[in-house]
Amino acid sequence: MDIKITDYDHRGRGFGRVDGKSVFIEGPVVLGDTVRGHLRESKKNFDVVVADEIITPSIHRVHAKCPYFYQCGGCDMQNLLYRRQLEFKRDKVQRALYHIGGEVLSVRDTLGIKEPYFYRNHIQLKVRDGILGYYGKGTKDVVPIRHCAIAEPAINTVIPILARWNGLNSVEEVILRANYKGEVMVVLITPNHITKLNNVLSSLLDTAMVSLYSNVRKNSKFRYGKDFVKLYGVDRLEEQLGGHTFYLSPASFFQVNRKSTENLYKTAVALMDVQQEDAILDLYSGIGTLSLLMHNAKSVTGVEIVSAAVDDARENAAAAGYDNLHFISGAVEDTIDALIDRDQGVNKVMVDPPRGGLKASVVAKLNELQAERIVYISCNPATQARDIALLKGYSVTEVVPVDMFCHSVHSESIALLEKIK
Numbered sequence: 287m288d289i290k291i292t293d294y295d296h297r298g299r300g301f302g303r304v305d306g307k308s309v310f311i312e313g314p315v316v317l318g319d320t321v322r323g324h325l326r327e328s329k330k331n332f333d334v335v336v337a338d339e340i341i342t343p344s345i346h347r348v349h350a351k352c353p354y355f356y357q358c359g360g361c362d363m364q365n366l367l368y369r370r371q372l373e374f375k376r377d378k379v380q381r382a383l384y385h386i387g388g389e390v391l392s393v394r395d396t397l398g399i400k401e402p403y404f405y406r407n408h409i410q411l412k413v414r415d416g417i418l419g420y421y422g423k424g425t426k427d428v429v430p431i432r433h434c435a436i437a438e439p440a441i442n443t444v445i446p447i448l449a450r451w452n453g454l455n456s457v458e459e460v461i462l463r464a465n466y467k468g469e470v471m472v473v474l475i476t477p478n479h480i481t482k483l484n485n486v487l488s489s490l491l492d493t494a495m496v497s498l499y500s501n502v503r504k505n506s507k508f509r510y511g512k513d514f515v516k517l518y519g520v521d522r523l524e525e526q527l528g529g530h531t532f533y534l535s536p537a538s539f540f541q542v543n544r545k546s547t548e549n550l551y552k553t554a555v556a557l558m559d560v561q562q563e564d565a566i567l568d569l570y571s572g573i574g575t576l577s578l579l580m581h582n583a584k585s586v587t588g589v590e591i592v593s594a595a596v597d598d599a600r601e602n603a604a605a606a607g608y609d610n611l612h613f614i615s616g617a618v619e620d621t622i623d624a625l626i627d628r629d630q631g632v633n634k635v636m637v638d639p640p641r642g643g644l645k646a647s648v649v650a651k652l653n654e655l656q657a658e659r660i661v662y663i664s665c666n667p668a669t670q671a672r673d674i675a676l677l678k679g680y681s682v683t684e685v686v687p688v689d690m691f692c693h694s695v696h697s698e699s700i701a702l703l704e705k706i707k
């Protein structure tokens with residue numbers, strides 16, 4: 287059957303329709319291609335087809351720079367013109383909002399970056415049977431890699447050394463993070479404590495690595511286990527953004543794309559329109575980046591579930607000399623009642639939750655609060671749209687997509703909700 291690719295699904299597969307039925311297309315297809323393929327699976331509501339032949343290539347098809355692209359599941363869209371990727375992400379955010387039925391003003395163009403390669407400051411590699419790499423496209427088989435075309439150059443100094451290490455058998459995952467100075471933190475996720483580094487440490491010292499941790503994880507549902515053991519180097523990485531210095535511990539969240547983060551924060555803080563008399567809640571505050579950038583308010587209270595990130599945030603604020611920023615350790619859903627009931631006169635709220643979005647109890651509390659503006663940052667347009675529909679008494683006056691995850695189908699977006707007067 288011939289199918290025109292009109293969309294991607296959340297896994298990066300092509301999507302099209304044949305006689306009204308949804309079809310997911312596996313293979314290196316691009317938005318705008320017409321492809322021919324064979325049926326792999328047929329269900330009542332959808333088919334899965336494997337593309338065998340491209341009948342008419344998309345006019346936006348380009349050469350993927352990474353040699354692993356066609357096997358590796360790390361990127362979805364390297365073979366689509368970058369400008370078209372940005373349009374696709376804008377449309378995706380627009381459609382998510384449209385589906386919730388609200389009157390949505392036009393979504394702004396996606397804020398992209400000049401050089402969408404070698405941008406990621408944080409990658410997570412898998413290890414299976416001593417092989418280091420990413421999961422393959424649509425599989426959990428590990429595709430071995432020696433470098434990554436979307437990871438920062440400093441990270442690429444470390445990958446080949448670890449890939450050759452004969453102790454990898456005792457490791458499940460490797461997290462690599464680079465800072466603005468090109469220094470790298472390595473975290474080895476293992477089922478048991480690592481006792482022997484089999485000489486890999488001396489080779490790693492010739493790379494950009496400045497910090498090495500092991501983390502014992504018993505439950506792979508979580509990214510990390512509780513205990514981090516430092517095996518070498520500095521405790522935390524230093525970052526700089528928007529004129530501020532931030533320290534981050536291995537378990538702390540930091541946005542993965544430095545250039546896009548500048549775009550994201552600049553836009554989100556501008557939309558918050560911070561005034562001296564404002565009392566702001568910064569929910570899901572991580573290491574306090576947005577709180578620090580909103581320091582000219584009367585007060586900012588951040589809430590974050592990872593206690594190491596809260597410690598980082600407190601130290602980051604203290605180092606910058608801001609005593610009007612406060613950070614609370616705990617889940618937003620467990621702390622928001624007390625925060626709002628304490629009547630601190632909160633008038634503005636920033637939310638930046640993980641992919642699942644806001645819990646119903648958090649939405650209910652925000653509906654009770656009726657802050658004059660809510661700036662909602664999200665890495666999942668579907669849950670962002672769902673939550674916006676549930677927030678009552680607001681109109682959405684700005685929506686700005688930001689290309690945080692270049693070459694993947696994922697998109698980040700900021701929405702400004704203003705209280706209807």
Ligand SMILES: C[S@@+](CC[C@H](N)C(=O)[O-])C[C@H]1O[C@@H](n2cnc3c(N)ncnc32)[C@H](O)[C@@H]1O
Pocket residue numbers: 538539540541570571572573574575576589590591592595616617618619638639640
């Ligand atoms: C997308 S990150 C945003 C962090 C921060 N705003 C930034 O830009 O760096 C989401 C943050 O929410 C935290 N988090 C996840 N679930 C949470 C919850 N239920 N309550 C509070 N924080 C949570 C994560 O640890 C992470 O730091």
